[in-house]
Amino acid sequence: MFELHPQLQQDCLEIGRFRLSRLLLMNESRFPWFILVPEREWVTEIYQLSEADQSVLVKESSTLARGLAEAFSGEKLNIAAIGNVVPQLHLHHVVRYRNDLAWPAPVWGKFTPMPYDKDGLAEVVARLQAFLPDAFLWSLA
């Protein structure tokens, strides 16, 4: 039975589900930062997924990425599977701006997160939702 890693449960908000992956929002209000977690047990690296799952993952990632580009109009997306701290495979998608706090450095491990307030959370979710195609299952937690 797949279970989300406790650290991801603690740091993130579950905001939707794709066919393969759960969609999380990192609870860090200073960066539009989303995470896909394929619902597969014991997998820590992309290459450990079946070829079919890898193909679905890249599609889900690109659907999310295109939605993020349209919804948040960043200068760049940063997409990464790191997992040095949380080994459960998870794929970061961070919208970056030239005037953001960390630019041009990556955001990982740099800051203590500043959580969303209720309005900020609703806004960021609604903003993405407007740009995700209906074909992808999207159920607000």
Place this chain on the structure above:
Amino acid sequence: MFELHPQLQQDCLEIGRFRLSRLLLMNESRFPWFILVPEREWVTEIYQLSEADQSVLVKESSTLARGLAEAFSGEKLNIAAIGNVVPQLHLHHVVRYRNDLAWPAPVWGKFTPMPYDKDGLAEVVARLQAFLPDAFLWSLA
């Protein structure tokens, strides 16, 4: 005509070619650090590739990743498309160890690279070459 970004030319050594992507070795001897660059002009994000190219890219990435896992026996792979400094789409693959210089932080933007000497370069390339399947074009530059 596709041309490798000058910064990648400067920081990396071209060590092979897959069907879609050039395979570069980051000239930083303290981390086994490889980069795939799809030979497509003007592409800065994975989602901008055609679906067929995205599928090839994930296959090439996973072939490389599996080879790296076998050749270098790291604790974790870090795979990332960042591009805040060099916008040309390129996919980092870094083998990480619990006792490496940066663990558990990511390696990007942290250190001034320490280049390989001739023997070190030959060794790292031979080590990976032994674990990459023949089906993938591999021509030492």
